[in-house]
Amino acid sequence: MTRGTGRSSGSAAPNSVDVARLAGVSQKTVSRVFNDEPYVSADARRRVLDAAEQLGYRRNNAARALASGRTRSIGVITLGTALYGPASLLMGVERVVRDTGYALRVVNTVEGDPAGLAGAVDSLLDQGVDGIVISEPIDEEGDGAAEPLRVDVPVLVISAPPPPITSPVVLTAGRGADLMARAATEHLLGLGHMTVHHLAGPQRWYAARDRLEGWRATLTALGKEVPPVVVGDWSAASGYAAGREFAADPEVTAVFAANDDMAIGLVRSLSEAGRRVPEDISVVGFDDIPVAEYVTPPLTTVRQPFDAMAQEGLKRLVHAIENPDADPLPASPPPVDLIIRASTAPPNAS
Incomplete structure (x- = not known):
């Protein structure tokens, strides 16, 4: 009919x-x-x-958007990677955006492309988004001066410092990796270790810099020796390679690794070299990836609050979109959640 x-x-x-x-x-x-x-x-x-x-x-949503000046869509710029941190943060943002009733538009950038961010911003603005989330974890500009981006909608930058940008509102969220690194370092010192070594992530990544800075600042503030940094590339293989270096130094009793994958590779390498974890060397990771609880020994690590960061940041972004004349909502630091398992212990008295 x-x-x-x-x-x-x-x-x-x-x-x-x-x-x-x-x-x-x-x-x-x-x-x-x-x-x-x-x-x-x-x-x-x-x-x-x-x-x-x-x-x-x-x-007619197009006509409705034209009349209201809004498309009820939010654009997200993120690095195209399967690494646990950026992928988990994107999933958190997707969940929160859906809950707000906005549509989501995602543009991926490619590592090593300095013009990628500007091109992604232009693409989203061409689609008429009401706000933009920048989850760009790598400093592609280095020390060079980037030309300011001109954006006529509110912008939220997650887990990184804001790039040079001109916008009605620029918000930040998720800058707490240094505090989480402090918690990991203080945990090891609290167990009685004289100092803590650090297996850092690649220093083009803002998160790696923040974790290194939190580790270093904690040791300095407590008057502890600051050992040389060993740098990995986030992979378990780089943690395994670093493990050989740490195992050869009898003074090493505690290591804070900048992510769980490197920590897992490190533990395997130490074990093969005859250095027991945690009896000889304690190890702390970062992220609390799903497998961290099931490796041998179960890994002490810092859990990243991806959903909380996304929730807090998107709440402030939507407020800025829908209340353009109001003051921005204040930011709250992300919670610090240290998950203590069996990979850390007091130093071996012998």
């Missing part, structure tokens, strides 16, 4: 005026129903929805 009011196949698509006429209500009431506004009776709402279904009416 064909439903409708007898419009011919060549007639114009139904609009809100047609819905209002069929439902016996004003056009304003139709608008209120489809915008989920209050002050519409249950009977009127039902008649509007029934009329819309009978006519085959669909809201």
Whole structure:
């Protein structure tokens, strides 16, 4: 059976005026129903929805966006990588954006492309997004001066310092890796280790720099020796290679690794070299990846609050989008969650 009011196949698509006429209500009431506004009776709402279904009416979202100045979409710029941290943060952002009722548009950048961020911003602005989330973990510019990006919508930068940018509002969230690194370092010192060595991540990554700085600042503040840094590339293989170096130094009793993958490779290498974990060397990782609890020994690590960072940041971004004349909501530091397992212990008295 064909439903409708007898419009011919060549007639114009139904609009809100047609819905209002069929439902016996004003056009304003139709608008209120489809915008989920209050002050519409249950009977009127039902008649509007029934009329819309009978006519085959669909809201013209493009026209609605033009009228309101908003598309109810948020763009996300993120590094195209399968690494646990960036991928988990993107998943957290996706969940939160869905819950806010906004559409999500994602543009991936490629490591080693200094122009990638600017191109990604232009792409999202061309799509008419209402706000942009930048989750770009690598400093592609190095020490060079980047030309400021001009963005006419609010911007949220997660887990990195803001790039040179001109925007109505620039917000930051998730800058707490240094505090988490402090917690890991203090845990090892609290067990009685004289100092803590560090297996750092690649220093083009903001997170690696923050973790190194938190480790170094903690040792310095407590008057402890600051050992030379060993740098890996986030992989278990680089942790394994670093393990040979640490195993050869009898003074090493504690290592803080900048991520769990490197920590797991490190533990394997130490064990093969005859250095027991934690009896001879304690090891702390970072991230709390799903497998960290099941390796031997189970890994002490810092759990990253990806969902909390996304929730807090997106709440502030949506507030800035929907209240352009209001002051930005204040930022809250992410929680520090040290997960203590069996890979750390007091130093061996012998």
